[in-house]
Amino acid sequence: MTEAGWVDQGDGRYTFRPSGRTITTTARPSTHENVGLTTATVTTAENRTVPSPDDESVNGMLRRLIFLKAALKSAEGEAKTYKAEIKELDERIRLEWAEDNINSAGIDGKTAYLYPVYHVEKLEGVTTDDIREAMEASGLDYMVKPSYSAQSLTAYLKELREHGDEPPAPLAAVVKLVPSTEIRLRDAGSRAATVTR
Numbered sequence: 001m002t003e004a005g006w007v008d009q010g011d012g013r014y015t016f017r018p019s020g021r022t023i024t025t026t027a028r029p030s031t032h033e034n035v036g037l038t039t040a041t042v043t044t045a046e047n048r049t050v051p052s053p054d055d056e057s058v059n060g061m062l063r064r065l066i067f068l069k070a071a072l073k074s075a076e077g078e079a080k081t082y083k084a085e086i087k088e089l090d091e092r093i094r095l096e097w098a099e100d101n102i103n104s105a106g107i108d109g110k111t112a113y114l115y116p117v118y119h120v121e122k123l124e125g126v127t128t129d130d131i132r133e134a135m136e137a138s139g140l141d142y143m144v145k146p147s148y149s150a151q152s153l154t155a156y157l158k159e160l161r162e163h164g165d166e167p168p169a170p171l172a173a174v175v176k177l178v179p180s181t182e183i184r185l186r187d188a189g190s191r192a193a194t195v196t197r
Contacts, residue, residue: 040052040055040057040060042054050067051063051064051066051067052064090182090183093112093183094114094181094182094183097114109187110185110186110187111185111186112183112184112185113183113184113186114181114182114183115181115182115183115184116179116180116181117179117180117181117182118154118157118158118177118178118179118180119150119154119178119180120150120153120154120157120175120176120177120178121175121176121178122174122175123173123174123175123176126174126175128147128148130174131148131153131171131174131175132144132147133170134168134170134171134173134174134175135148135153135171137168137170137171138167138168138170138171139168140153140156140171143156153175154177157171157175157177158177161177
């Protein structure tokens with residue numbers, strides 16, 4: 001393994017080799033042991049130059065942290081945009097399938113199919129406080145925090161439905177379980193595209 005240290009490339013560039021890895025910088029190396037004035041970078045598969053994950057100097061780690069936080073923020077923005085488009089396409093496809101009485105279809109090596117999902121919907125005029133009070137009156141205090149967990153409430157109501165039981169009266173007066181569907185995907189193997197009605 002190569003010993004850690006700077007190597008002058010002779011063209012104004014220096015290479016730092018920590019633990020056998022190579023970091024290239026266009027800045028003159030600092031004489032301080034913690035090399036913090038460099039701009040060590042790596043090139044990604046997408047041919048982007050980004051701060052190196054191997055630069056263990058404080059400034060190098062700070063640059064990497066700043067880069068990662070910016071990349072994460074950008075990815076979250078993209079994810080939000082993708083989720084909005086996914087929701088719109090899902091709704092449009094389900095409407096088309098409902099008109100043609102279709103439950104699934106195969107395309108591009110995937111099978112798209114309707115999958116049952118549930119969500120809780122407030123009855124008209126009901127507030128979050130009404131639901132919280134109804135849950136407490138129904139013995140579901142463990143689901144109540146400052147608000148209530150919609151996911152836990154949905155799971156509870158779904159379980160009651162699956163067992164043929166009715167929700168407690170105070171709860172039934174403020175919410176109902178609403179069945180719905182969403183499109184999910186799975187690998188279809190090598191089968192040809194099919195439409196199931």
